[in-house]
Amino acid sequence: MKNKFLKKLAAASLAAAMIFSMAACGNADNNAAKGNASDSSSAAAENTSSSDKDLTKITFCLDWTPNTNHTGLYVAQQLGYYEQAGLDVQIVQPPEDGAALMCASGQAQFAIEAQDTMAASLDSDNPLGITAVAAVLQHNTSGILSRQGDGIDTPKGMTGKTYSTWESPIELATLKTVINGDGGDFDKVNLIPNDITDEPAALAAHQTDAIWVFYGWGGINANVEKTPCDFFFFKDVNPVFDYYTPVIIANNEFLQNSPDVAKKFLEATQKGYEYAIQNPVDAANMLIAGDNTGSLSGSEDLVQASQQYISEQYIADAQKWGFIDEDRWNTFYKWLADNGLTSKDLTGQGFSNDYLGGN
Structure with a gap:
């Protein structure tokens, strides 16, 4: 992760500048997370039975190589939460032109993005068809x-x-x-x-x-x-x-055509992050085990230390995991517009809490 995430921010901002010139431009049902060993064993049993079912395929595109922002996804995958929801989730690396474009094109139903870098995607005559549907972290760290x-x-x-x-x-x-x-x-x-x-x-x-x-x-x-x-x-x-970085985005056409599938995906993902909150050591081990890029090899101490810190940031003071506060979202986008960093005011655009689970 390191600062390579910000290199993507720079690239997105430069892309936005090109667009401008061309166009004249806490309470997250933690009971579910406290399952520990019983959760794992029941998930394994579910995995066996789910092999006989037809699973809906979901592609999730990361923003960079696996890191502790992504832990809940790997937990949900390895503990069988996605399969229990009837989903076959494949986690993939981003293409050269970024996760947002892959998601907008429909090659991925979900991806990792950030509110700041999303601005360039939304601020054009033909904005990308993406919506932030969950906050991975509650505050900008x-x-x-x-x-x-x-x-x-x-x-x-x-x-x-x-x-x-x-x-x-x-x-x-x-x-x-x-x-x-x-x-x-x-x-x-x-x-x-x-x-x-x-x-x-x-x-x-x-x-x-x-x-x-x-x-x-x-x-x-x-x-x-x-x-x-x-x-x-x-x-x-x-x-x-205090804007939202990172967030989970979804393809707009997918949200319109398959809202129930989107809700099932986010419910299973929420369980993964809730598990990581309660079990940071086990969750970090699952992240390391699930990393097929090799990027975390040799960084196990950093991953464990990072997980201890970031597990407390997933929900923090919010009412539940994933919730996006409308006022904070809009305050940052208004600042972008007021400072000439977008060609139009993006307040009220680009996010929805409608696909998150209750409580």
Whole structure:
């Protein structure tokens, strides 16, 4: 996962810029998650009987290689929750042009995306036919990682320091807002290209002073590598940046034609994430076992540490897993429009809670 997710953000923002120019543009039924061993054994029994049934095939496209954002999917697959729901779910890697396009084209019924990168997909005369149907995490866990003691524990501390950037319009506008709003000067930040794969190591080697990371991976990795770092969350500086990242999106035509199947998929997925909340160690092991890319090999300690942290973020203070707060969604899209980052106001667009289970 690391910061490669943000490279996708940069690419999506650049694509949005091209579109603009061309067009003149907590309570989540945790009882179900407490099943532990009895859940697993009953799932195995269900798996045996389900082999005689016709299962509805579902393709789910990830946003990147498997990581702890995706754990609930692998749990639902390995504990048989999808088969119990009558589904045969295949989890695949994204194509070169991204998960959103694969989902919009109908090659995948569901995919992982993020509210910020979705903006480019929605902001055109012919928007992609996708809808966010569940929040994987309730709050934006991204922020700035820096060497401990360099004075970058708040945004204004980035003034006069070096920041590794992907030159994404949304990325840079976010930084400008938080730095200047904190009394710093964004124009005095030294911007250099970001080619970093190991953030704590890059900071320790003084390759850069500050990097945008998701705490559940990059921040946790600093602890695993025992690299003293400071960190601040964007959402804590300005609540407008408490947008949804990542989210599960669905193909609009699929939602229209097969709403009951969509609900069954999300109900089984919810059970997977609820299990991960109650059983982070077992869930992390399932993620590692289910990774067929080999990307997690050698990173078992990081996966376990990340899972301990992120399992508390799946629902956090929400009424249930997957719920998307309308006000928070709209506040961020209004900020994009107000800052000229979209050609139109996208508030009220791109999401639905209608396919989530109750309570």
